[in-house]
Amino acid sequence: MNNFWDERYLEKEYVYGKDANVFLKTELDNISVGRILFPCEGEGRNAVYAAQKGWVVDAFDTSIEGFKKANDLAKEKRVSISYKVADALTVDYPRESFDAVALIYSHFPDTIREQVHHKIITWLKPNGVLILEAFNPNQLNNTSGGPKDLSLLYTEEMLVKDFKSLTTLQFSTEVISLNEGKYHQGKADVIRLVGKK
Numbered sequence: 001m002n003n004f005w006d007e008r009y010l011e012k013e014y015v016y017g018k019d020a021n022v023f024l025k026t027e028l029d030n031i032s033v034g035r036i037l038f039p040c041e042g043e044g045r046n047a048v049y050a051a052q053k054g055w056v057v058d059a060f061d062t063s064i065e066g067f068k069k070a071n072d073l074a075k076e077k078r079v080s081i082s083y084k085v086a087d088a089l090t091v092d093y094p095r096e097s098f099d100a101v102a103l104i105y106s107h108f109p110d111t112i113r114e115q116v117h118h119k120i121i122t123w124l125k126p127n128g129v130l131i132l133e134a135f136n137p138n139q140l141n142n143t144s145g146g147p148k149d150l151s152l153l154y155t156e157e158m159l160v161k162d163f164k165s166l167t168t169l170q171f172s173t174e175v176i177s178l179n180e181g182k183y184h185q186g187k188a189d190v191i192r193l194v195g196k197k
């Protein structure tokens with residue numbers, strides 16, 4: 001899997017663009033600036049946006065090529081982010097260290113999803129906010145990107161179970177129009193979740 005992402009990020013262009021995800025931008029406007037973590041952050045578009053808005057930003061991803069492009073983007077935008085090359089299964093941060101965690105198209109397999117999501121909750125401070133956008137199974141009918149493997153696509157049931165300890169602020173299944181670089185273009189079926197610890 002690492003090779004897949006490294007190869008994709010070796011493309012010269014930012015494959016999901018340099019602009020942050022629209023849902024993330026909207027939700028960040030609703031919460032006070034603090035410390036935020038971006039798991040599976042790829043080329044860094046969301047992390048760099050948050051840093052530009054004054055957040056103290058941590059991010060990680062298994063892809064070394066994503067890491068390089070994220071740091072290049074941070075340099076270009078003259079902001080600082082702390083980005084580790086690490087796997088969600090083994091990476092660790094101190095308990096209760098983040099005011100927000102943003103999972104933007106972070107699709108974990110069944111075998112680790114619940115474990116990783118539970119770990120992420122431990123990193124949130126009390127009142128910390130989780131922001132998640134991911135593809136749901138209907139995305140298999142679209143051509144706007146996302147995993148082609150049903151088991152990597154998220155249902156409401158999965159997320160209700162994984163994040164039951166959070167207070168739900170927003171939870172919706174939506175059909176949206178994506179315009180994020182070369183690989184996220186057009187009609188998309190997503191789940192959007194905002195939860196508070």
Ligand SMILES: C[S@@+](CC[C@H](N)C(=O)[O-])C[C@H]1O[C@@H](n2cnc3c(N)ncnc32)[C@H](O)[C@@H]1O
Nearest residue numbers: 005016040041042061062063086087088104105
């Ligand atoms: C669709 S990309 C999303 C990138 C970024 N969040 C964005 O919105 O532009 C999915 C990313 O998840 C990363 N990833 C997948 N499994 C991972 C894992 N177990 N640990 C860390 N990163 C992972 C991949 O390397 C890839 O960069």
